[in-house]
Amino acid sequence: MIKSWFLPIVAALGLSACVSTNTTFPEPLREDLTYNWKVVDVQATVPRTLTTTDRNGQMPNVDLIWTEEGPGDTYAQIEAIMEETLQRAASHFQSSVKGSRPVILRTEQTQFHSLTQRARSNIGGIHNVDFILTVVDANTGEILAGPAAIEADVKAYGGAAAQASIARGETMRSRIIDRVSIVIASYLGIAGDQAVTPGSVRQIGR
Numbered sequence: 001m002i003k004s005w006f007l008p009i010v011a012a013l014g015l016s017a018c019v020s021t022n023t024t025f026p027e028p029l030r031e032d033l034t035y036n037w038k039v040v041d042v043q044a045t046v047p048r049t050l051t052t053t054d055r056n057g058q059m060p061n062v063d064l065i066w067t068e069e070g071p072g073d074t075y076a077q078i079e080a081i082m083e084e085t086l087q088r089a090a091s092h093f094q095s096s097v098k099g100s101r102p103v104i105l106r107t108e109q110t111q112f113h114s115l116t117q118r119a120r121s122n123i124g125g126i127h128n129v130d131f132i133l134t135v136v137d138a139n140t141g142e143i144l145a146g147p148a149a150i151e152a153d154v155k156a157y158g159g160a161a162a163q164a165s166i167a168r169g170e171t172m173r174s175r176i177i178d179r180v181s182i183v184i185a186s187y188l189g190i191a192g193d194q195a196v197t198p199g200s201v202r203q204i205g206r
Contacts (some may be wrong), residue, residue, distance in 0.1 A: 016044035019053035021126050022151040024198045025187040029145055033121075035187055038099035039090035040138050046075040046109040065113045078112045081173060082131070084086065092190040102138035105184075107131045110149075114172060115156050119158045127154040127172065129180050145188075152183035 018189035051073045066081075068076050086105045093099065102199050111130040134146035185191035 021153040024151040026148045028187055029189040031189055036099045037103045040102040041104045042083050042086035044079045046078045055152050082107050084180045085177045089184035092185040103135050104138050106134045124204045125175050127156045131202045152180040154179045
């Protein structure tokens, strides 16, 4: 006889797939290329051609899912998250080095698939955060780095783990910004001892 406690687990797994949490980006930029940069602006774009939905399914097959801030303009909410992420990444430039070349950090989103409330209430999954990063000269528009395709997935808590995270003051937004900013800083070659390397970890997710 199948034990009753086993049935919810089977049901939950049936709603999800085992996938990789990916951290991928091109070869990090050399310090001698970036040391003279001074970030004067950050610009995040979420193309309106990307798909989204309000459906509270387990894993809707769309490009954009963001529910933590409630109803609203999903595209604008994600742009705000990514701009804060870029600002956090830029803070890793050494303040003691006064760069003289003004640059702009730009991202164009290709996916931002966080959790629906349904997924967050049970097994969690992955925040899939994929984008193209470009660095341009603020005065001339010259491309200095990129376009670089970056995957910066973040493990997403569910159930009791999600509640514990909230109790610690860790929102989905804050965890995404913390992780993705380090991935960007790692590509820019300015993350120092916080730098991460490309790789994959198996998780439950889209």
